Amino acid sequence: MAKKKFDKDQVIDSVIALFWQQGFTATSIQQIVEVTGLKPGSIYHEFGSKEALFQLALTRYTDNSIYEMNEVLNTSLDVCEGIRKILSNLVQLANQPEYCGCFLIKSQLELSASNSQVYQYTLASLQKTENNYRNFLSRKFDNEKANCYARQLMMVIFAIRVYGYQDIQNTSLLQTSLELLPWLQTE
């Protein structure tokens, strides 16, 4: 067996930014060739298709997002403080000049008309995210409340992700988010 020369993980990493910024359709294999340094043949030998590579990139993004999310949540002493930290981080991202939204949401909107496997994946992943928040919230709240709050939280996160393109002052987006979720205030 011949050993692989290039690092598959590294290729996926460099491709994430491309797909994230431009979307699936607007990103060409040629651009992937330029960014990765691989030739078309190598890309297709390793990944099979543009769509399969896109799925790998999106999966890595999602897994990484959920991992980081849980890291913030699990290092917080208070449940609500953890959520607040998450929201604060999202708003901070939204205020960066090179902000390009949420890869998962962008993909969902772009591919919604196709009903492809990748689109189904975005649906499932966002549901998984909500479930993750619900589980975390049930540390503090009863099941009914955790359920309601998790959905509210998801909606506010969606809102931040989209509103983030609008350039308003740094603090305002976070403030409005906290107004929408009064139960986040522990005091």
Added chain:
Amino acid sequence: MAKKKFDKDQVIDSVIALFWQQGFTATSIQQIVEVTGLKPGSIYHEFGSKEALFQLALTRYTDNSIYEMNEVLNTSLDVCEGIRKILSNLVQLANQPEYCGCFLIKSQLELSASNSQVYQYTLASLQKTENNYRNFLSRKFDNEKANCYARQLMMVIFAIRVYGYQDIQNTSLLQTSLELLPWLQTE
């Protein structure tokens, strides 16, 4: 002057659905040829470019959306009732099987990396929508409150637009929206 044979407005109307569903990049001139019955030459003679036609389609969608929004608002006796009707309509749209989100938001996310004129238009249009809500809310609330509530409302609307892809039961999305905006309850 030779009289025009085809109805420009009608062409734009048939093209809206195409761009709305598939996005700018994924929609080809060939598809536009098929849908409108026009030949490529006619399309370019009349509209100049794919992007210009897209802009016309998006502008009509936006103008129409704001018109319909104001129609609902102005035929409501109470300010909050008007807003509730808007939200209810949006949720109802989101629950239709052929739901394809908000054309403006989809375009914003797709074109955000390009920083094109169309992208700038999406930013301005969504800002205009928020201003419209703020003006309406100031019928009932003082300026400060109208400002806060308009932003909250925009965020909830963004959230509905995105969450709408997830297939949850009909009532749940509206209920969560109303939970997020308790000031909508007049009683």
Added chain:
DNA sequence: TAAATTATTGAGTGATCATTCAAAATTTGG
């Protein structure tokens, strides 16, 4: 009706699209 003006045509432009594959290079097992 004749001439001028404009709309429409549709085959054709070169560029770029995702993808392929036989050949070359590389690596490993014996």
Added chain:
DNA sequence: CCAAATTTTGAATGATCACTCAATAATTTA
């Protein structure tokens, strides 16, 4: 070190992309 296995190559595939333009058709003006 040789042979088998695997990776990598990169030119080439046909399809499709947005777009053009000289020719034709339709309409208006004079």
